Amino acid sequence: MQQEERLAAVLRHLQRHQRITVEQMCDWFGISRDSARRDLVKLEERGEIIRVRGGAVLPTLTKHVQSYQERLNNPAGKREIGRAAASLIRSGDYLLLDTATTVQFAAECMSAEQCVIVTNSIDVADIFSRKRSAEIHLLGGQLNVWHRGLFGPKTIADLHEMRVDKLLLGACGITSEGLTAQTVDEAYVKKAMLACADQVIVLADSSKFGKRLFHKVCSLDKIDIVVTDAEPAETVRGALEQAGVELLVASRLTEQGGGTL
Incomplete structure (x- = not known):
């Protein structure tokens, strides 16, 4: 050999x-x-x-994350996840959405009306600006061109003043230990978002399972629902179940409507 x-x-x-x-x-x-x-x-x-x-x-630490545009151009499973997540939203919901590309797909698919939208994503804000009846609050902070979102102390300060029904949060990495993120700024903004929401919905394509990045965001018991495109490995699936997290595989979820606000 x-x-x-x-x-x-x-x-x-x-x-x-x-x-x-x-x-x-x-x-x-x-x-x-x-x-x-x-x-x-x-x-x-x-x-x-x-x-x-x-x-x-094998290395357990993922050190490279693609740019926003690179991730947007690789939509495998993400649009399906976005449609499934959008079906969980009801008219009149107060929503917080982060800068994940999967969350952007969910924003594009939402049909609920009279929603209040809070986001640090310039792309998500732009999507809702073209829909009917959405009230949009764009968080302050410094623009990170790589992630196309606003981050920093001002972002976190704005979040401390808000309360929402549901958070749609992207995941850079999910293991049995919880969610992780690539940078300090991203991790701390996600932590502040978690504190704002009554219900936490994590959107994660199957490539995120088993990935561990530099900064921990939260343990699994801080999450209510994970929407994904494929079942994770037994280790992660068992940890989600033990933490009481509802796992929704997009292909199995009955779609509830479509269209635009």
């Missing part, structure tokens, strides 16, 4: 079992400990593993 074939086999094993040892590699591939270590060094140089005592594990 050539080295590249061994490396691919190592990664497949790690995807299923999370850890591999040098001894396992020697037994399976019939190679020396030095060859096994060289294989692991190569994978580590590529950023695909983390070497630990006696073997290797």
Whole structure:
């Protein structure tokens, strides 16, 4: 077996079992400990593993998040999630929406009327500005062009003065430990949003399950509903159930209307 074939086999094993040892590699591939270590060094140089005592594990920390436009141009499952989330909204609801692209799809699909919209997303504000009967409150703060939203102390101060029925919140990463975000600003704005809402609805495509980013936002027991496009792995699914979170898989949710405000 050539080295590249061994490396691919190592990664497949790690995807299923999370850890591999040098001894396992020697037994399976019939190679020396030095060859096994060289294989692991190569994978580590590529950023695909983390070497630990006696073997290797997959990185648990996701360090790169695509720009807003990149995520918007990759809508796999997100529009379906948006339609499902929109069906949970009722006319007259006071809503808080963050800057997630999945939340933008939900905004586009909403048909409820006479809603009050609070958001730090310039795109979500623009969408509702073209709908009938929506009252829009755009939070203050500094514009982050990468995320196309407003963040910072002013954003958080504005949120402290508000109370809403429902929060539609995007998720950068969800594990059994809770929600995580890429940056301090994003994490603290999400935390402030959680404190404003009677009901927290997290919108997360299936790629977010199992991802852990740098900053923790909240534990799972702070969430009421997760809307997604596919069942998460048993570890996350079990943790959601234990925390009392309702899991809605978009393809199974009966659509309730459409159109625009």
